Amino acid sequence: MFENLKAQPADKILALMQAYKEDPRDTKIDLGVGVYKNAEGVTPVMRAIKAAEKRLWEEETTKSYVALAGDPAFSDALIALVLGDAVERANVAAAATPGGTGAVRHAFEMARMANPDVRVFVSDPTWPNHLSILKFMGLPTISYRYFDNATGAVNFEGMLEDLSQAKKGDLVLLHGCCHNPSGANLNLTQWQAVVDLLLKTGATPMIDIAYQGFGDGLEDDAAGTRLVASSIPECLIAASCSKNFGVYRERTGLLMAVSQDASARKLNQGTLAYLNRQNFSFPPDHGARLVTMVLTDEDLRADWAAELEDVRKGMLDLREQLASELQRLSGSDRFGFIAQHRGMFSRLGCSPEQVETLRADHGIYMVGDSRLNIAGLNKTTVPILAKAIIDSGI
Ligand code: PMP
Numbered sequence: 001m002f003e004n005l006k007a008q009p010a011d012k013i014l015a016l017m018q019a020y021k022e023d024p025r026d027t028k029i030d031l032g033v034g035v036y037k038n039a040e041g042v043t044p045v046m047r048a049i050k051a052a053e054k055r056l057w058e059e060e061t062t063k064s065y066v067a068l069a070g071d072p073a074f075s076d077a078l079i080a081l082v083l084g085d086a087v088e089r090a091n092v093a094a095a096a097t098p099g100g101t102g103a104v105r106h107a108f109e110m111a112r113m114a115n116p117d118v119r120v121f122v123s124d125p126t127w128p129n130h131l132s133i134l135k136f137m138g139l140p141t142i143s144y145r146y147f148d149n150a151t152g153a154v155n156f157e158g159m160l161e162d163l164s165q166a167k168k169g170d171l172v173l174l175h176g177c178c179h180n181p182s183g184a185n186l187n188l189t190q191w192q193a194v195v196d197l198l199l200k201t202g203a204t205p206m207i208d209i210a211y212q213g214f215g216d217g218l219e220d221d222a223a224g225t226r227l228v229a230s231s232i233p234e235c236l237i238a239a240s241c242s243k244n245f246g247v248y249r250e251r252t253g254l255l256m257a258v259s260q261d262a263s264a265r266k267l268n269q270g271t272l273a274y275l276n277r278q279n280f281s282f283p284p285d286h287g288a289r290l291v292t293m294v295l296t297d298e299d300l301r302a303d304w305a306a307e308l309e310d311v312r313k314g315m316l317d318l319r320e321q322l323a324s325e326l327q328r329l330s331g332s333d334r335f336g337f338i339a340q341h342r343g344m345f346s347r348l349g350c351s352p353e354q355v356e357t358l359r360a361d362h363g364i365y366m367v368g369d370s371r372l373n374i375a376g377l378n379k380t381t382v383p384i385l386a387k388a389i390i391d392s393g394i
């Protein structure tokens with residue numbers, strides 16, 4: 001029967017990684033895959049995670065199952081990290097998932113269970129996996145204007161105009177911070193305007209927060225999410241620990257459903273556990289346990305927060321260097337948006353042909369939509385990239 005299968009489209013970013021590997025040029029620069037890398041090009045295990053892992057190895061006495069929704073201590077710790085005291089803990093249902101992707105998938109599943117006719121509003125552009133999962137599930141999507149290629153900023157008027165078409169029973173997917181792939185984000189005044197619009201339309205927000213701590217800091221990066229959660233009767237929040245704890249392969253995420261009261265929470269909690277049971281039963285525990293240990297131990301937490309802050313500031317420095325080098329070479333401010341963007345990514349806004357020129361002529365690998373991973377740069381490669389951008393006529 002498997003002869004009936006159709007070949008699936010290759011993941012573009014993984015194909016790019018392969019092409020980079022096979023490129024013999026020693027001047028090549030990888031700005032493709034969305035993984036943090038330090039100046040040496042390494043994705044390190046964070047110090048606090050390493051320390052927690054050692055402690056866990058010494059202290060763990062069983063690998064028996066935990067619970068369908070994962071360890072409640074993990075939920076408590078991550079809810080506190082993401083939501084602070086914006087909402088009552090008693091109103092938040094939560095379940096651990098395999099990575100943020102697992103949380104995203106279950107958020108869509110939960111919305112469909114609640115409303116089989118749900119339509120999902122997605123930003124243009126958005127993380128390609130959002131679209132791919134939605135297509136696979138057969139859920140209708142409506143894209144709303146978000147990134148303006150010409151200015152490198154959010155087209156906020158267009159966004160509000162498009163979101164005003166949403167109605168009760170629809171899901172509006174928002175990026176909590178560090179928008180992937182554009183790097184352009186809402187300020188708090190804009191978040192408030194989105195909240196007001198959502199309240200008017202009755203649509204349900206879903207927030208994907210995968211880079212808390214990579215933009216303006218742990219608290220500031222969660223401000224929009226907290227505003228939504230405290231202002232709107234219901235919302236879903238998919239959180240990933242892959243980047244900010246550097247536990248990519250451990251598959252550590254949490255899906256939260258925020259409601260108005262404890263009885264709604266009970267129904268949501270049962271639904272989240274049920275979804276886990278249907279799809280994979282118990283969620284992975286190792287990464288979640290490490291994250292919990294780090295967040296609940298004063299010293300480990302302080303060390304983690306300090307290392308994360310260094311990562312964040314390193315990326316900001318690279319942004320500023322790249323923007324100023326481009327300003328020097330181009331004699332204009334047209335690349336100033338790179339310093340304004342936050343998180344690991346920026347979208348240059350150039351054509352696929354120009355992206356291809358950068359790859360073919362300069363060995364610079366970025367995603368076809370002109371997304372570049374700032375963390376793929378270092379002090380030496382910033383001027384090389386800047387010159388290549390200008391030489392390619394971008
Ligand atoms: N959402 C967005 C926007 C992302 O960029 C990512 C990571 N690429 C995720 C969710 C989830 O990542 P993971 O499943 O690795 O935790």
